[in-house]
Amino acid sequence: MSESLANPLLPAPYRVLRNQRNTHDVFTLDVEPVKKGNSPLFSPGQFNMLYIFGKGDAAISISGDPTKEQPLRHTIRRAGVVTQALEQVKPGGVLGIRGPFGVPWPVKEAEGQDVLLVAGGIGLAPLRPAMYTLLANRDKYGRIALFYGARTPEDLLYLSDLEQWRGRFDLQVCVSVDTAKRNWMGDVGVVTKLIAKASFDPSNTVALVCGPEIMMRFSVQELKKNEIKSGNIFLSMERNMKCAVGFCGHCQYGPHFICKDGPVFRYDQVQSLLGKREV
Amino acid sequence: MISKNESFSDALSAEKKVVFVAKKDLPALFDSLWTNGFRILGPTLGEGAIVYEELNGVGDLPIGWTDEQEGATYRLKKRDDEALFGYNVGPHTWKKFLFPPKHRLWSAEASTNGLEITEEKQVIQKFAFIGVRACELKAILIQDKVFLGGEHVDPVYHARREDALLIAVNCTQAGKTCFCVSMDAGPRAESGFDLCLTEVLKEGEHYFIVEIGSAQGAEIMANVPHSNETREAEKAIQTITAKTAKQMGRVMDTENIQSLLQDNFDHPRWDDVASRCLTCANCTMACPTCFCSTVEDVTDITGDHAERWRQWDSCFTLDFTYMNHGHARTSAQSRYRQWMTHKLSAWFDQFGTSGCVGCGRCITWCPVAIDITEEVSAIRENQTAAKPTSS
Numbered sequence: 001m002s003e004s005l006a007n008p009l010l011p012a013p014y015r016v017l018r019n020q021r022n023t024h025d026v027f028t029l030d031v032e033p034v035k036k037g038n039s040p041l042f043s044p045g046q047f048n049m050l051y052i053f054g055k056g057d058a059a060i061s062i063s064g065d066p067t068k069e070q071p072l073r074h075t076i077r078r079a080g081v082v083t084q085a086l087e088q089v090k091p092g093g094v095l096g097i098r099g100p101f102g103v104p105w106p107v108k109e110a111e112g113q114d115v116l117l118v119a120g121g122i123g124l125a126p127l128r129p130a131m132y133t134l135l136a137n138r139d140k141y142g143r144i145a146l147f148y149g150a151r152t153p154e155d156l157l158y159l160s161d162l163e164q165w166r167g168r169f170d171l172q173v174c175v176s177v178d179t180a181k182r183n184w185m186g187d188v189g190v191v192t193k194l195i196a197k198a199s200f201d202p203s204n205t206v207a208l209v210c211g212p213e214i215m216m217r218f219s220v221q222e223l224k225k226n227e228i229k230s231g232n233i234f235l236s237m238e239r240n241m242k243c244a245v246g247f248c249g250h251c252q253y254g255p256h257f258i259c260k261d262g263p264v265f266r267y268d269q270v271q272s273l274l275g276k277r278e279v
Numbered sequence: 280m281i282s283k284n285e286s287f288s289d290a291l292s293a294e295k296k297v298v299f300v301a302k303k304d305l306p307a308l309f310d311s312l313w314t315n316g317f318r319i320l321g322p323t324l325g326e327g328a329i330v331y332e333e334l335n336g337v338g339d340l341p342i343g344w345t346d347e348q349e350g351a352t353y354r355l356k357k358r359d360d361e362a363l364f365g366y367n368v369g370p371h372t373w374k375k376f377l378f379p380p381k382h383r384l385w386s387a388e389a390s391t392n393g394l395e396i397t398e399e400k401q402v403i404q405k406f407a408f409i410g411v412r413a414c415e416l417k418a419i420l421i422q423d424k425v426f427l428g429g430e431h432v433d434p435v436y437h438a439r440r441e442d443a444l445l446i447a448v449n450c451t452q453a454g455k456t457c458f459c460v461s462m463d464a465g466p467r468a469e470s471g472f473d474l475c476l477t478e479v480l481k482e483g484e485h486y487f488i489v490e491i492g493s494a495q496g497a498e499i500m501a502n503v504p505h506s507n508e509t510r511e512a513e514k515a516i517q518t519i520t521a522k523t524a525k526q527m528g529r530v531m532d533t534e535n536i537q538s539l540l541q542d543n544f545d546h547p548r549w550d551d552v553a554s555r556c557l558t559c560a561n562c563t564m565a566c567p568t569c570f571c572s573t574v575e576d577v578t579d580i581t582g583d584h585a586e587r588w589r590q591w592d593s594c595f596t597l598d599f600t601y602m603n604h605g606h607a608r609t610s611a612q613s614r615y616r617q618w619m620t621h622k623l624s625a626w627f628d629q630f631g632t633s634g635c636v637g638c639g640r641c642i643t644w645c646p647v648a649i650d651i652t653e654e655v656s657a658i659r660e661n662q663t664a665a666k667p668t669s670s
Contacts, residue, residue, distance in 0.1 A: 007398055007434045008431040008432075009384050009385070009433075009434065009589075010384070010385055010396065010398050011385075011396055012396070013393055013394045013395070013396060015393060034392075034393060034394075051576075053387060053389055053394060053578075053585055054387075054576055054577070054578035054582070054585040055576060056574070056576040057576075079603035080603050093393070094392075094393025094394040095394070096387070096394060096396055212604075238602065239600065239602065239607060240599065240600050240601050240602055240607070242572070242573055242574050243572075243574075245429075245430070245431040246425075246429055246431070247425070247426060247431075247433050247570070247572065248571060248572050248573065248574075248592070249570060249571030249572070249592070249594065250571065250573070250592070250599060250600070252594075252617070252621065252625070254541075254625060255624075255625040255628030255629060256628075257629070260429070260430070272541075276544060277613075278607065278608045278609065278610060278612070278613030279607070279608075279613075
């Protein structure tokens with residue numbers, strides 16, 4: 001039997017330091033442990049379970065900078081009961097948090113290679129820690145490109161990050177929106193169309209993809225069209241999740257538990273399941 | 280007991296591994312369990328069936344009763360002898376004790392300082408399960424892998440399982456929905472037990488052959504009158520269980536079953552079974568290995584006290600795969616396929632074992648008599664949708 005008997009189902013109290021609005025339905029919570037001590041270390045792509053008193057909990061990716069000492073950061077889209085309640089939390093409020101959980105992005109393994117980040121909507125949140133890590137170790141990677149698609153310019157997250165990243169000469173940033181007014185000077189259309197704009201060495205490129213499942217499927221098609229190997233494409237999957245540690249069974253996806261075998265999967269691990277309905 | 284590092288073969292060196300206990304001395308086994316602080320749980324008559332509840336003595340066992348089972352059918356029947364264990368498995372499973380159907384995980388108080396979360400203390404009088412069948416023993420070992428075998432340990436299951444004493448009973452007859460032989464899970468309990476009883480009713484004699492499987496089992500037996508003549512015991516157990524093995528009411532061909540189901544995701548049989556399946560979840564509740572659960576967060580009327588409760592859940596419910604943009608599995612086809620493919624295929628990927636032990640409960644307790652062995656045959660015999668895996 002395992003020696004580790006810490007109760008993985010028990011949340012720890014975290015105090016909210018800041019609740020910042022990103023867009024009309026997305027907000028970012030900064031939290032720190034109520035009890036003394038630093039926030040737990042996390043790897044890019046991992047997630048926490050955020051509990052709000054009496055309402056329940058939700059799986060939320062960690063979106064802060066793992067290379068810096070900073071509060072634990074979660075960017076959340078208002079969608080259900082729990083996230084609606086989280087949106088209302090004010091600084092000083094206390095949440096329960098379990099985690100971090102899950103398999104992270106392979107940022108260490110990608111060293112020496114070109115790296116493409118493909119994000120759709122809120123999918124940029126779990127990719128941001130990966131970007132921070134890549135940039136903090138910039139000389140260890142080849143070319144780096146971010147392809148980010150959102151519904152409208154008003155739905156774009158992390159504008160100050162995007163502006164800063166776009167100002168760099170060692171980073172390609174392409175942003176596309178589905179619809180925009182006439183004052184939008186950027187691309188319009190699906191994010192997958194941006195991939196062709198990038199320059200990378202397909203034989204030596206790792207792609208990290210996060211967004212709605214259909215967007216990930218088409219992104220993979222496009223990446224493969226550009227001759228990136230299946231084993232070098234990584235996706236972050238989402239399913240209903242209760243426990244986050246493989247006990248509750250809800251997040252099963254074929255033979256995988258999204259919570260503990262993922263959420264990040266190598267494309268060839270889930271390839272046979274992705275196109276199927278109702279897996 | 281979960282085997283600890285101690286070598287029980289050493290602890291048993293002074294003990295015979297097999298002994299005989301007369302039926303009249305069985306109360307001494309109960310006394311010995313109570314003396315050692317155990318709460319005895321086992322089969323008894325209730326709810327028109329043989330169910331697992333607390334036993335207050337040998338007399339609580341379903342003495343002289345048996346069951347008749349078929350798809351969607353379960354009937355109690357009197358035997359023409361006084362056998363204590365002359366029946367097969369009923370609607371209950373031991374998981375109801377090790378992983379209770381509904382339990383509180385923690386409580387939370389809203390305070391001026393924010394939030395205080397208090398873990399539920401697991402205060403358990405240690406369990407002695409008596410009458411664990413071979414298939415059920417295997418099911419417990421499978422659930423051990425789910426709840427104890429990974430990076431994280433489930434505190435609720437661990438607290439109940441840690442000190443649980445398992446007294447197996449070898450089946451002296453098989454039911455019409457039994458197929459443990461196909462699943463390599465019975466009818467003889469091979470390992471994982473503290474004690475294993477084989478009931479013998481022969482030529483006016485009524486006694487038990489008791490195999491001792493652990494030091495704790497030996498300790499319990501020290502206070503039970505027994506005879507140490509072990510000659511012929513092994514042969515007797517083999518004869519009895521071999522006869523049971525021949526009576527299996529169902530058979531499942533498990534050859535390549537892991538890939539069979541993976542490769543037949545689009546098989547027309549899923550539509551066929553979905554036209555019968557009520558998605559009622561009975562099979563998952565009755566299954567001794569199904570482990571899925573959900574949680575419910577509740578508050579009291581003051582709004583300052585909240586609790587999280589966990590309860591059994593089933594992949595047959597629509598809500599099971601709910602996400603904000605919709606449900607992953609809406610059709611009955613997809614939900615039956617998930618259950619059966621998980622049970623017989625994905626389980627190998629996840630836990631290195633089948634999730635099915637051939638107990639037959641899902642067949643007996645399905646209100647429309649869907650038969651997992653028949654569904655497997657149907658898919659196997661007509662693999663039109665299957666594509667070669669090698670391509």
